[in-house]
Amino acid sequence: MSALPGAPQLARRAAGLCLEAVPLEALARVHGTPLYVYSRGAMLQALAAYQQPLADRRHLICYAMKANSTLAVLQLFARAGCGFDIVSAGELERVLAAGGDPAKTVFSGVGKQRAEMRRALEVGVKCFNVESESELRTLSAVATEMGRSAPVSLRINPDVDARTHPYISTGLKDNKFGIAHGHALQAYREAAGLPGLEVVGIDCHIGSQITEIGPYLDALDRLLDLVEALEVEGIAIRHLDVGGGLGITYTDEQPPAAGDLVARLLERIDARGHGARELLFEPGRSLVGNAGVLLTQVLVCKTGADKNFCIVDAAMNDLVRPAMYGAYMAIVPCGAQSSAPARLWDVVGPVCESGDWLGRARELAVQEGDVLAVLSAGAYAMSMASNYNSRPRAAEVLVDGSEAVVIRERETTMALFAHERLLPG
Numbered sequence: 001m002s003a004l005p006g007a008p009q010l011a012r013r014a015a016g017l018c019l020e021a022v023p024l025e026a027l028a029r030v031h032g033t034p035l036y037v038y039s040r041g042a043m044l045q046a047l048a049a050y051q052q053p054l055a056d057r058r059h060l061i062c063y064a065m066k067a068n069s070t071l072a073v074l075q076l077f078a079r080a081g082c083g084f085d086i087v088s089a090g091e092l093e094r095v096l097a098a099g100g101d102p103a104k105t106v107f108s109g110v111g112k113q114r115a116e117m118r119r120a121l122e123v124g125v126k127c128f129n130v131e132s133e134s135e136l137r138t139l140s141a142v143a144t145e146m147g148r149s150a151p152v153s154l155r156i157n158p159d160v161d162a163r164t165h166p167y168i169s170t171g172l173k174d175n176k177f178g179i180a181h182g183h184a185l186q187a188y189r190e191a192a193g194l195p196g197l198e199v200v201g202i203d204c205h206i207g208s209q210i211t212e213i214g215p216y217l218d219a220l221d222r223l224l225d226l227v228e229a230l231e232v233e234g235i236a237i238r239h240l241d242v243g244g245g246l247g248i249t250y251t252d253e254q255p256p257a258a259g260d261l262v263a264r265l266l267e268r269i270d271a272r273g274h275g276a277r278e279l280l281f282e283p284g285r286s287l288v289g290n291a292g293v294l295l296t297q298v299l300v301c302k303t304g305a306d307k308n309f310c311i312v313d314a315a316m317n318d319l320v321r322p323a324m325y326g327a328y329m330a331i332v333p334c335g336a337q338s339s340a341p342a343r344l345w346d347v348v349g350p351v352c353e354s355g356d357w358l359g360r361a362r363e364l365a366v367q368e369g370d371v372l373a374v375l376s377a378g379a380y381a382m383s384m385a386s387n388y389n390s391r392p393r394a395a396e397v398l399v400d401g402s403e404a405v406v407i408r409e410r411e412t413t414m415a416l417f418a419h420e421r422l423l424p425g
């Protein structure tokens with residue numbers, strides 16, 4: 001295992017651990033901890049890996065913003081030409097607030113509400129990725145009421161095993177997502193006949209943190225079989241959306257490079273004669289995951305006969321992936337050098353739950369007051385943060401070369417209960 005797995009802009013220098021040219025320990029001292037820090041360069045580099053092989057194709061990268069929906073991050077991707085994959089009206093408002101283009105936005109999700117559909121139609125999203133026949137009927141009714149036509153793609157559940165964590169595997173027939181492959185033709189026929197709908201595409205998303213190309217090719221083949229069958233029936237499919245899900249290196253995983261994945265998909269698409277269609281991708285984690293770190297300060301070092309606990313000021317409310325999925329995320333010291341002896345530590349937060357851990361049995365030379373970095377924390381980290389234990393959410397900083405700008409101020413304690421009301425009398 002390399003000391004700094006997967007993080008392209010992270011390096012150990014004389015000033016300690018740096019993201020781009022910014023020393024992280026100093027940044028933590030200035031802005032406080034817990035602190036999320038992202039590299040602009042790493043995000044754009046990850047995006048370029050998708051864009052390069054697609055340069056001469058009609059394509060759209062719809063950043064799956066659930067991975068990290070902070071406005072400045074969205075703004076960066078919007079400026080770089082991205083569209084967005086959204087799953088709620090809240091995410092749609094974030095796209096608009098960040099200057100993103102609704103016409104480049106696809107609306108996914110198994111449970112869209114009528115008000116959300118209305119708002120998406122009002123601003124003109126590119127497409128609704130519809131997940132059930134019931135949703136088709138509701139959307140048809142909502143669009144008709146508004147005198148609009150809703151562009152739709154059906155999310156196909158191809159029954160392909162993405163071989164990832166069960167909570168983030170979405171393309172198996174037992175998962176709640178999408179329309180069963182065997183049922184799709186019938187659903188498309190219904191869509192084509194309903195008023196207020198216009199069939200424009202087909203999509204799938206088979207899971208997250210996928211580390212092999214095979215499942216993508218299998219899912220693509222199933223989509224293309226359907227496209228061919230649909231066109232025989234006179235239902236035209238303008239775009240193919242192959243979803244997101246590409247994994248990143250947290251420790252020793254070796255996912256394919258985005259460029260290789262895209263190249264292999266294009267090869268298959270061309271071989272089957274579908275090269276002229278617009279191609280959509282919905283990457284989340286692979287664009288931002290390894291661009292970010294979570295900085296945290298050591299509060300208490302508690303040594304014991306059986307276990308040593310390193311209690312830090314970040315907790316499961318700041319970063320839930322270890323507690324929720326048993327996820328491994330690397331933890332490294334930020335300082336230039338520590339005089340403390342190396343020991344095995346369980347790195348845990350101050351939240352009152354035994355499940356509140358960030359890393360287990362990690363060999364670290366740490367002492368109280370040190371700053372640690374949790375790596376690969378750009379995706380599904382801040383966007384999943386909560387206020388459990390009435391803990392304000394962390395601040396966020398974006399670095400670009402030697403510049404660092406605050407993109408989210410630390411939440412205030414007052415803001416936590418600003419919308420609560422005491423009982424009258």
Ligand code: LLP
Pocket residue numbers: 064067085108109168205207208209243244245246282283284285286321325379380
């Ligand atoms: N498209 C759809 C329809 C999705 O549901 C997702 C993720 C994506 C795209 C983006 O997938 P990505 O490229 O980021 O793998 N919280 C979990 C991951 C949940 C993923 C949910 N859907 C985690 O921390 O591992």
